[in-house]
Amino acid sequence: MKFTEEHEWLREExxxxxxxxxxxxxxxxxxxxxxxxxxxxxxxxxxxxxxxIESVKAASDILAPLDGEIVEINEAxxxxxxxxxxxxxxxxxxxxxKASDLSPMDEYMDEAAYKKLIA
Amino acid sequence: xxxxxxxxxxxxxxxxxxxxxxxxxxxxPVQYALxxxxxxxxxxxxxxxxxxxxxxxxxxxxxxYTQAAEALERLIPVDILSLSEGRQRYGFFTxxxxxxxDDLMLANRGDHVFVVVNAACKExxxxxxxxxxxxxxxxxxxxxxxxxxxxxxxxxxxLAALDPRAAEMRFMDVATLDLNGVEAWVSRSGxxxxxxxxxxVPSEAAEDIAKALLAHExxxxxxxxxxxSLRLEAGLCLxxxxxxxxxxxxxxxxxxxxxxxxRTGGVREGGFxxxxxxxxxxxxxxxxxxxxxxxxxxxxxxxxxxxxATENAxxxxxxxxxxxxxxxxxxxxxxxxxxxxxSQIGTTVYGELRxxxxxxxxxxxxFTPANFKR
Numbered sequence: 001m002k003f004t005e006e007h008e009w010l011r012e013e014x015x016x017x018x019x020x021x022x023x024x025x026x027x028x029x030x031x032x033x034x035x036x037x038x039x040x041x042x043x044x045x046x047x048x049x050x051x052x053i054e055s056v057k058a059a060s061d062i063l064a065p066l067d068g069e070i071v072e073i074n075e076a077x078x079x080x081x082x083x084x085x086x087x088x089x090x091x092x093x094x095x096x097x098k099a100s101d102l103s104p105m106d107e108y109m110d111e112a113a114y115k116k117l118i119a
Numbered sequence: 120x121x122x123x124x125x126x127x128x129x130x131x132x133x134x135x136x137x138x139x140x141x142x143x144x145x146x147x148p149v150q151y152a153l154x155x156x157x158x159x160x161x162x163x164x165x166x167x168x169x170x171x172x173x174x175x176x177x178x179x180x181x182x183x184y185t186q187a188a189e190a191l192e193r194l195i196p197v198d199i200l201s202l203s204e205g206r207q208r209y210g211f212f213t214x215x216x217x218x219x220x221d222d223l224m225l226a227n228r229g230d231h232v233f234v235v236v237n238a239a240c241k242e243x244x245x246x247x248x249x250x251x252x253x254x255x256x257x258x259x260x261x262x263x264x265x266x267x268x269x270x271x272x273x274x275x276x277x278l279a280a281l282d283p284r285a286a287e288m289r290f291m292d293v294a295t296l297d298l299n300g301v302e303a304w305v306s307r308s309g310x311x312x313x314x315x316x317x318x319x320v321p322s323e324a325a326e327d328i329a330k331a332l333l334a335h336e337x338x339x340x341x342x343x344x345x346x347x348s349l350r351l352e353a354g355l356c357l358x359x360x361x362x363x364x365x366x367x368x369x370x371x372x373x374x375x376x377x378x379x380x381x382r383t384g385g386v387r388e389g390g391f392x393x394x395x396x397x398x399x400x401x402x403x404x405x406x407x408x409x410x411x412x413x414x415x416x417x418x419x420x421x422x423x424x425x426x427x428a429t430e431n432a433x434x435x436x437x438x439x440x441x442x443x444x445x446x447x448x449x450x451x452x453x454x455x456x457x458x459x460x461x462s463q464i465g466t467t468v469y470g471e472l473r474x475x476x477x478x479x480x481x482x483x484x485x486f487t488p489a490n491f492k493r
Contacts, residue, residue, distance in 0.1 A: 031156035033444040034417045034451075036473070052473065054419050056155045056444050057344055078417070 002105055003114035004065050009089065010108060013096065016072075017105075019065060020093040021053070021084065024118045029055040032084040037073040037095060044070060044097070046104060051094050053084065065108070068099040126172035127265045127325040135333075135340050142343055143238035145173040150342040158345035159446040162311055163487070166271035167341035168332050174266055175241030176319055179248065180231040181256040187232045190256045191225070194248065196368065196391040198378035202227045207291045207306050209376050212247060217367040217396030220247065222358050224317075226293040226306060233293070233304065235266070235317070237358050264304075265325035270315030270349070272490060273337040278305075278316055281331065285316065290491040298328055310346065312353025312489045351452055352445045354411060354484025360422060361409060361440045361454055367393070369400035370456065372409040377401065407437065408462040411484040412453040412470075416477055419444050419451040420470045427469045428461055430476045436461050439470065448486045457481065 002010045007025035011018045026032070034054035044050050044064040051062035073095045077083060083092040099105075109117065123146040132139065137148035148170065150158060161167055181187035188199040197210035204227050212220040221240035226233040236244045241260070248258040269278060278285035282296040288307040296303045304319040320328045332338050347357070356362045362371040380386045383398050391397075414420050419442055426437040442453030461468060464483055469476040 030150075030154050031446075034419060036418065052418075054444065056159070056348060056446060057150075059419070059421065081417070 001111060002108035003111065003117075004063075004108055005117070006063055006065075008062060008065055010065055010105065015098065016096045017066060017068075017099050018093050018096050021062065021088055022114070022118075023088050026085050026088040029053060029060060029084075030057050031055055032081045035077040035081045035084060035094070037077065038070045040070055040073055042070045044068065062094065064097075066097065066099040066104055067101045068097045070095050071098050072096040124173075126170055127322050128170045128172065128329055131326055131329055132170065132340075137340070137342060140343070143173055145238065147173060148340070148342040150344045151340045153339055155342070155344035155348065156446050158339065158341045159348050161339045162271045162341055162345060162349055163313060163447050164271070165337040165339075166269060166273035166277055166315070166335070167311075167345070168329065168338050169268040169270065169341050169346055170265070170329070171268050171317070172265040172325070173238035175234075175236040175238065175244060176261040176264055176266060177234040177236065177245060177248070178231050178259045178261055179234060179252070179256055180259065184227055184230055184232065187256050188227075190252045191232055191234075191248075192381070192387065193390060194251055194392065195223075195225070196377050196381050196394070196397060197225065198380050198387075199225055199232065200387070201380070204229050205293055207293050207308055211362075211368060211373070211376070212244060213368070213391055213393040213397065214364055215392050216365075217393030217400070218364040219358070219362045219366055219368060219371065220244070220364060222356060222362060224306070224308065228293060228304070239359060261319075263322050264319045265322060267318045267320065267325075267329060267332070268309050268315065269318060269332055269338070270309045270311040270341075271313045273335075274313070274315040275492065277332060277335045277338055278318075280335070288316075288492075290314070290493050299324075299331055301328060303328070307492065310353075310355055311349040312355070312485055312487060313349075314490055314492045348443055348446060351441050351443060351454065352448055352485060352487045353489065354454070354486065356409075356454075357441055366409070366456070367397055367400055367405060369397060369405040370407050370409065374401060404459060406459060407456045408459050409440070409454060410457055410462050411482040411486065412439065412442070412455055412468070412479045413482040413486070414442075414451040414453060414470065414477065414479045417451065418472060418477060420453050420472055420477070420479065424453075424455075424470045424472055426455060426457060426479070427471065427476060430469055432469075436468065445486050452486045453479065454484070
């Protein structure tokens, strides 16, 4: 698993990359009340703002970590946005994407480096 | 941040694990360990303690209450003169254009008027009162007292345990209570839509009183985050957002605060800044109006979102001035201004959010029923 400075996690699943936010990020956001996901089939560029998370405090954007195409989104988050707080690392994944360029993966942090970032 | 002011309870906030943010020039707690959602719910279910010491406390004193009240009526379009001793009333300073310079609470405390104003406006308000009213009456900022708000259904039992007279007060009563030997100026009012009190105590006793209230199992400390969501659900205006120097009391849907004696045909008609505009609007209406807005989807719509009559209309008919998620309502809630023609309860309008037009319904305020002790 890899981590971005934007507090996203990226997990390889076959040829797809699954993306969510870290427990640390979910804690900082507070109670999540709304998640807006991209559409399946969207072509996205790295650093596009493609997810909006609204907590009771504020709205935050999540950036596309890689270039590619969105192939699946976590529909359950529409009805249960609170899953982002309850299960950020597993059940509350946001989207799966087919990356057209995996090279940024090498620059993203491993778990140890991420833990250092948030320490 | 070095020039941020602190309240007398700053150390207590830090010791309670508050997350501090700058607000109106003060370093204030935005949330504590419970987090905004639970702080909000706790206040609605039990009781929350808020530090509102950043707000301005002002004593306006003349030869008599009457003289001070008459003087203030030159700045505020409210019946202050006939406010009974021991009673409190909402009001606002107006400007020559009929806009609102600040909103405030006024109390008849026997021989003087006790005024509580917003933190961000307090210097301007005090300067305004001094230059307009002194030396005939004396305007004195009370700097030696902290201000606490105890809000929520358990508030009465909590405060009455310190002084049983708290239970005898009705909504908008003011009284001097004895809290552990300390003279407290107390009003039964607040900014959450719940029953509760605002409690002014001397500086040296502030931390002890706050700790005594927090010692009750039903009381949690509550930050500015939940204060905002509580007041929004209660339909209460945040000055500088929902009302400001460009909104008249009629546009702001605050006409209930202007008693008949100050209106056209009243015994003390007009005589306040902007009276011509405000009195005319009271009779004929204003071009726009503050309304409650319920987003129909799950997406909260916040301050600044433009409102349109249809999904395709080019020209906006209004704007959201406060919005977010209502933890008690269980859905997004908002307030904003709409052209009067579109401001009827039940009207559907469209907010432009991230390039999409999403429906909202004009809704009655408050979003959650008020729970006052009448």
